[in-house]
């Protein structure tokens with residue numbers, strides 16, 4: 332691990348902590364300039380690939396799921412914990428059948444299912460960013476029907 336400050340290639344590990352179930356954080360210090368920094372070690376599942384809508388293949392990345400959740404949830408929640416918990420839930424559902432390849436659509440749908448149960452506003456936000464306008468129209472129709480139903484009850 333090179334020092335981010337001076338690029339020296341010898342750094343000392345000051346301590347190692349298990350941050351969460353799936354990550355290890357190490358505090359390091361550069362042997363040359365004394366700069367202190369931390370590294371986070373996370374396992375990567377190299378056996379799962381993701382096919383994008385345009386046909387490109389990339390590595391399955393939990394971090395991307397977490398980032399889109401973060402974006403959809405905005406600041407309404409105790410961010411990190413909630414995002415982590417939801418991301419874990421989504422990842423374990425997606426990988427439950429031990430697939431070798433997922434599509435970005437499958438991932439998006441699982442994220443939406445999860446958000447829908449968790450927070451309607453975040454769900455709409457996610458939908459408006461990640462889905463096409465055709466899907467949005469369909470969504471508005473469904474919302475409209477729900478409102479009508481409620482109207483009948485009251």
Ligand SMILES: [Zn+2]
Pocket residue numbers: 334335336337338339361362363364365366
């Ligand atoms: Zn250094």
